[in-house]
Amino acid sequence: MNRARSLQLAFRFGIATAIAMASFCAPARDARAADPPPPTAADFARLQKEVAEQRQLIIQMMQIEQQRYDMLLKLIQSGGQSVPALPAPPSLPGASAGGGEKPAAATAAASKPPGERGGGSGVVTGHVQARSGSFKDAYVYVDMAKGSGGRGHTLEIKQKDKQFSPQVAVVQKGTNVSFPNLDAVFHSVFSTSGRNSFDLGSYRSGDPARSVTLTTPGVVEVFCNIHAKMNASILVVPGPLFTKVAPDGSFRLENVPVGARRIVAWSPSAKPVQQKVDVTSGGAQATFTLDLEGPKAHMNKVGQPYGSYKE
Amino acid sequence: MRRWLGAAAVALLPALAAPAARAQTTPAPAGDPDMADTGDDEPAPSGDLRTEVEDLRSRMLDLEQRLDQTRQIATFRRPIMSSLGYIDFGFFVPSGTGAGIIQDAGPASARFFPQFADRYGWTFLGDILAQAVNTRGEPADLGEFAGIQRFDSVDSNGAPSFIVNEVNLTMVAALSTTALATASVNFIPRTGRDFAIGDFIEVDLAQMEWMPGASGKTSFFAGKFDSVIGIEYRERKSNQRFGITPTLLARYTTGTPLGIKMRSKFGDNERVVLAAALTNGSATTEVFHFYDEIDSNVGKTAMGRLSVKPLGNLDMEIGLSGQVGSQDRALDSLDLMWFAGVDLLGHFGPVDVKAQYLQGESEGERLDRVYDPNHRPYGLDLKHGAYLEVDWMVTPLIGVWGRGELRDALVWLGNPAAPAAASDRLYITKSWRAVAGAKAVINEHVVVKAEYLHNGEYGGVPQISNEVFTSSLVLMY
Numbered sequence: 120m121n122r123a124r125s126l127q128l129a130f131r132f133g134i135a136t137a138i139a140m141a142s143f144c145a146p147a148r149d150a151r152a153a154d155p156p157p158p159t160a161a162d163f164a165r166l167q168k169e170v171a172e173q174r175q176l177i178i179q180m181m182q183i184e185q186q187r188y189d190m191l192l193k194l195i196q197s198g199g200q201s202v203p204a205l206p207a208p209p210s211l212p213g214a215s216a217g218g219g220e221k222p223a224a225a226t227a228a229a230s231k232p233p234g235e236r237g238g239g240s241g242v243v244t245g246h247v248q249a250r251s252g253s254f255k256d257a258y259v260y261v262d263m264a265k266g267s268g269g270r271g272h273t274l275e276i277k278q279k280d281k282q283f284s285p286q287v288a289v290v291q292k293g294t295n296v297s298f299p300n301l302d303a304v305f306h307s308v309f310s311t312s313g314r315n316s317f318d319l320g321s322y323r324s325g326d327p328a329r330s331v332t333l334t335t336p337g338v339v340e341v342f343c344n345i346h347a348k349m350n351a352s353i354l355v356v357p358g359p360l361f362t363k364v365a366p367d368g369s370f371r372l373e374n375v376p377v378g379a380r381r382i383v384a385w386s387p388s389a390k391p392v393q394q395k396v397d398v399t400s401g402g403a404q405a406t407f408t409l410d411l412e413g414p415k416a417h418m419n420k421v422g423q424p425y426g427s428y429k430e
Numbered sequence: 431m432r433r434w435l436g437a438a439a440v441a442l443l444p445a446l447a448a449p450a451a452r453a454q455t456t457p458a459p460a461g462d463p464d465m466a467d468t469g470d471d472e473p474a475p476s477g478d479l480r481t482e483v484e485d486l487r488s489r490m491l492d493l494e495q496r497l498d499q500t501r502q503i504a505t506f507r508r509p510i511m512s513s514l515g516y517i518d519f520g521f522f523v524p525s526g527t528g529a530g531i532i533q534d535a536g537p538a539s540a541r542f543f544p545q546f547a548d549r550y551g552w553t554f555l556g557d558i559l560a561q562a563v564n565t566r567g568e569p570a571d572l573g574e575f576a577g578i579q580r581f582d583s584v585d586s587n588g589a590p591s592f593i594v595n596e597v598n599l600t601m602v603a604a605l606s607t608t609a610l611a612t613a614s615v616n617f618i619p620r621t622g623r624d625f626a627i628g629d630f631i632e633v634d635l636a637q638m639e640w641m642p643g644a645s646g647k648t649s650f651f652a653g654k655f656d657s658v659i660g661i662e663y664r665e666r667k668s669n670q671r672f673g674i675t676p677t678l679l680a681r682y683t684t685g686t687p688l689g690i691k692m693r694s695k696f697g698d699n700e701r702v703v704l705a706a707a708l709t710n711g712s713a714t715t716e717v718f719h720f721y722d723e724i725d726s727n728v729g730k731t732a733m734g735r736l737s738v739k740p741l742g743n744l745d746m747e748i749g750l751s752g753q754v755g756s757q758d759r760a761l762d763s764l765d766l767m768w769f770a771g772v773d774l775l776g777h778f779g780p781v782d783v784k785a786q787y788l789q790g791e792s793e794g795e796r797l798d799r800v801y802d803p804n805h806r807p808y809g810l811d812l813k814h815g816a817y818l819e820v821d822w823m824v825t826p827l828i829g830v831w832g833r834g835e836l837r838d839a840l841v842w843l844g845n846p847a848a849p850a851a852a853s854d855r856l857y858i859t860k861s862w863r864a865v866a867g868a869k870a871v872i873n874e875h876v877v878v879k880a881e882y883l884h885n886g887e888y889g890g891v892p893q894i895s896n897e898v899f900t901s902s903l904v905l906m907y
Contacts, residue, residue, distance in 0.1 A: 280745070280779065303780045303823035305874045314494075316501070321874045324826045348700075416608075416646025421512055423604035426612070426639055427649035427693045428656070428664065 241398045243372040245405040247364045247384045252411045256287040257386040258354055259370045259407070260361030262336075262393060273297060273330070276341070276351055278306045281430070283341065283351035287387050289363075292336050292355050299328035307344035309420040315339045315355065318420055338385065342417055347425035350417070352387035375403075388412055511603040518595040518668040520902040522563040526895030528571030528588035530560025530885065531857070542890055543858060550844065551852040552578065557837060557861045559718075560885040561898045562675040564595035565668040566618075567715065570898060578855075583620050583630075583717075594619050595902065596668060600635070608646070610639045614667075632716075634686050647700075651691040657713035658691065658705040658735045659683040659751045660786050661773045668904045672782065672821040672829065673867045674881040675900065678837040679788050679815045681718040682769055687711055688723065689730070699739065703747070706734040711758040712767055719808040719841055720758040720767070720792065726805055729763030731755025737773075746776035746783075757792045760807040765793035767810070780823040788815040795845045803853075806843055813838040819865075826871065833865040838889070860889035877904045 247257050270293035277284045279301040290296065298308045300323050308329070309318040315337065319329040321344075333339055336357045343349035354361075364370045364384070372382070375398045384407035385391040392410075396403045419425055531554040538547035546553045552575065561570040563584060572582040584593065597617040605611055614635035622628035637653035657663040659682070665671040666684040676684060689709030696702040709731045711722030733753030739746060752770035756763040771788035794809020795801055819833040837859055844854025867881035880901040887893055 281777075303826045303829075314498075323871075323874075326826075414645045414647070416641060416644065418604075418607065423510070423512065423602060424608065424610050424639075424641055424646065426610050427641070427695075 239377050239400045240374045241377055241400050242402040243375050243380075243382060243396060243398060243405060244402065245370060245382075245407070246368045247370060247386075247407045247409060248368050249386075249389070249409050249411050254386040254388055254409060254411060257364035257368075257384060257389075257409065258289050258361055259364060259372055259382060259384045259405075260289070260354075260356045261358065261372065261375055262381040262383045263357040263360070270294075274353075275299060275328075276353075277301055278308070278343070278349070281306075281343075281346050281349055283349055286351045287353075288351070289354045289356060289361055290333060291359060292334055292357055293332065294355075295330050295332045296353065297328045297330035298341075300324050300326065305345060306349070307420070308341060309344055310339050310341045311418070311420065311422075312339040313337060321345070338391070340417065342419075344420045345429075347417075347419075347429035354385055384409060386411070510605070511601060513599065513601050514907060515598040515600050516667075516669045516904050516906040517597050518565065518902055518904050519592070520564055520595050520674075520900060521590070521592050522570060522586075522898060522900035523590040524561050524563070524570035524586060524588050525897045526588055527573060528561055528569070528584075528586045529558075529573030530569055530894065530896045531556040531558050531573055532892070532894055533573075533575055534858070542892060546856055546858075549846065549850050550842070550854045550856040551850075552855040554855065554857045555859075555891045556887060556894045556896065557678060557859045557885065558857065559678070559681060560861060560863070560883075560894075560896045562883065563593065563898060563900045564902065565666070565671050565674055565676065566596060566616075567676045567680055567717070568595075577852075581717075583618070585621060598667065598669070605638070608641045608643075610641075612637050612639065647696070648694040649692065651693070651707075652689075654686050654688045655691055655707075657683055657685055657687065658693070658707050658733050659713045659753055659769060660735075660771060660788065661749065661775045661784060662786065663713075668902065669906045673819075673831045673833070673865065673869070674879050674902045675865065675883060677786075677817045677819075677833065678835045678861065678863060679786060679817060681715050682788060682790060682812070682815070683713055683786075685713045685715040685718075685721060687713055687731070687733075699743070701739045703737045703749075704734070705736075706732070708732055709755075712753060712755065712769070714758065719843075720810065722758045727756045727760050727763045729756030731767075744776075745778070746774070749773045749775070757794070757807045759805050761802060761805045762799075765796065765807070767792035769812070771815075782819075782821040784817075784819040784821070786815075786817055788812065790815075794842060795848070797845050797848055809840075809842045809846070811840040813840075815839065828868065828870055830868045831866070833863070835861075835863040835865070837861050837863075858891060860887060860891045862886045862888060875906050877906075878902070879904070 243259075243261075245259075247254075247259065272291070272293075273295045274288055274290050275297050276288060277299055281302060281304075283298075288296075298306075298319060300306050303324055305321045305323045307319070307321040310316055310331075314335040315331075315333050317331040319331065322329060333353065333355045336355050339353040339355060341351040341353060360372060360375055362370050362372050377398050377400055380396050380398050380403075381393050382396050382405050383391050383393040386409055388411045389409035390412070392407045394405050394407065396405050416424065534541050534543055534546070534553040534555050538544035541547050541553070542555060543553060554575075558572065559567055559569050562568065563570050563586075568584050570584055570586045571588060572580045572585070574587075584591075595618075597619075598614060599617070600612065600614045603611045612635055613633070616632040616634055618630050618632060620628040620630065633654065635654060635656070637651050637655040640650045641648065642650070656666075660679070662677060662680050663684045666676065666680070668674075687707070687709035689707055691705065691707035691709075693703065693705040696704070710725035712720055712731055713733060714720040716723065731753055732755060733751070735749050735751035737747045737749035740748060750770075750772055752768065754766055754768040757765050757767035767790070769788060769790035771786060773786040774783065775785075776783040790810060790812040792808065792810040794807055801807070815837050817833055817835040819831060821829065821831040823829045838861075839857075839859045841857040841859075842855065844851050848854075863886070864884045865881060867879060869877055869879040871877050878901070881899070883898050883900070885894070885896045885898075
């Protein structure tokens with residue numbers, strides 16, 4: 120009895136949905152044909168089936184969303200100590216992740232940002248130049264408010280011969296950066312760069328490498344508290360849309376979603392320069408001029424100058 | 431019909447709610463609302479769930495703001511001064527009497543250097559600092575010689591002994607982002623005498639360093655600071671030195687004179703470093719025959735060092751350094767005292783190579799002048815002084831080192847051409863030294879070291895029993 124009532128209710132629900140959708144679509148149909156033919160029984164059955172499939176899909180999505188938010192809640196409550204794997208949304212394009220210096224062309228094609236869904240993408244090309252002098256490393260990226268990030272990905276910056284290697288790196292937010300010490304002497308890695316500040320303490324070769332997860336987009340200046348000359352720059356970008364500038368200053372940033380975008384150029388020896396670009400499916404161009412800065416002294420982790428004799 | 435419409439509305443609600451919710455949870459980037467958001471991959475919540483998520487977001491924002499505020503407070507409340515230092519505790523086993531010298535006494539025919547028999551009241555052979563037991567360079571004993579009064583800080587008489595070599599307290603204060611004040615004070619517990627405590631305090635650094643300019647590559651110093659001669663001054667302290675004892679040349683190069691100094695680094699990878707100073711006296715150490723803490727003459731001492739890294743990215747520097755000025759302890763500025771040398775410092779992975787060669791002279795007393803007994807300048811002829819040291823961190827825990835040294839020098843009090851005077855003295859040093867040691871770096875705060883010094887004599891100086899084994903436990907804080 121209950122089952123019969125349920126079926127009856129579902130049938131009424133489907134019919135009502137079909138009528139409602141038909142009424143939404145009516146103006147479009149009116150534009151195409153002034154006198155549409157009356158629906159047949161076959162049309163009615165097909166519509167009924169589509170509505171049922173859509174409804175099923177919506178229920179699935181809501182269930183998965185519920186799971187994701189339950190996980191998020193657990194994550195917040197645990198203070199990030201245990202990170203359960205979040206279920207992926209059922210029909211979203213794959214989340215991208217980088218780490219190190221993977222250029223956008225290598226990553227973005229495999230993982231288009233969700234903002235791109237249905238909107239298409241274009242290629243941003245251009246040139247980066249220095250107002251005076253030349254730069255060694257420069258990157259261009261799309262500054263996004265949100266991105267899938269590099270959670271679960273790692274980057275290794277070695278400490279060897281009292282130097283960081285690599286000295287310049289670009290990672291997506293959420294990337295875990297580890298700093299193995301390969302020197303026999305102690306190093307003490309730290310950064311005072313805003314929300315990405317960290318202090319890994321002192322350790323040496325043979326000790327387990329210590330690491331930090333960089334969660335906030337921006338430039339992270341990394342130093343050793345013992346050796347003043349050790350420094351590294353990590354650019355934390357919000358998403359996978361970044362690329363390294365070629366030695367001749369040119370760059371090509373692929374799979375940039377169409378629309379108004381903020382493109383940023385950065386080099387460790389210059390402040391970031393940004394530009395608003397209207398990206399179309401036909402592409403866009405941007406030119407950046409970096410103001411290179413000379414070497415700057417930095418403070419140690421307690422905010423004091425190192426002094427002349429700290430090598 | 432009404433029931434049918436109601437059911438349709440319920441069915442469409444999730445589909446209609448989703449885009450609406452997405453629009454609310456996808457704000458444009460902060461500060462630039464016209465920019466499109468390219469990266470929102472969070473599915474839209476609905477109903478109570480949406481309220482819960484909004485509440486969580488609000489709490490997260492609140493927490494982030496409070497975190498920023500806390501960070502700001504921590505930054506501004508950070509103390510401008512930090513204290514560090516170490517305790518250096520050791521055990522040493524000297525040989526003989528603990529003294530590195532013997533007296534060349536008796537009739538001329540019985541002397542090793544008879545030519546000086548009728549000139550000086552005392553003629554000493556060997557190196558007075560040969561039996562160094564610690565990083566301060568203190569010898570196990572200065573010897574017991576009638577009529578000679580010296581401050582014998584260890585005075586072990588050749589016995590093995592435990593010793594607290596030094597307790598150091600270094601205070602560093604950031605006066606601004608470009609100015610640093612540093613004071614290093616040593617507390618040295620020693621044997622008392624005649625009911626007086628023997629402990630003493632030594633201030634070995636009291637300086638202000640100013641680093642104008644954004645690069646911080648140039649520093650100006652004022653006060654009592656590190657020498658600029660050679661390279662050994664960089665590790666004159668227990669917590670800096672790879673081994674334990676200083677070289678036979680350290681007495682000339684690791685003092686901390688008073689005055690003004692500048693040090694500047696140039697080029698890529700600081701390829702060229704130039705340091706220059708104007709000081710009261712020389713860069714000799716206070717416990718040696720020469721040193722002016724407070725100057726006793728008008729003439730000042732100019733000293734400098736120029737170093738270059740000639741081989742690309744190879745971390746090896748070659749330096750030239752020297753100093754010239756009125757001789758220490760003199761009441762006038764008539765005569766000069768000078769040192770000049772070349773040094774090499776290379777870092778090759780876990781291996782460091784250090785080498786230095788030094789020469790120097792000081793005139794001493796003139797024939798035609800009468801000197802205040804408290805201000806008699808010593809004469810010096812440092813013919814050759816050199817060392818080569820190799821330090822190797824075999825593992826992060828274990829390090830070993832070896833060093834070979836040479837010192838060929840004459841030090842005298844009283845003009846060599848003057849008539850014999852009982853108070854005049856001469857030190858003849860023709861010494862070589864071989865040093866070997868090992869250490870264990872327990873952690874960043876604890877290092878244990880052991881070192882053996884074999885001192886030898888040549889050039890007519892008899893062999894002296896002056897070997898020493900010494901050890902050191904350095905506790906850094």
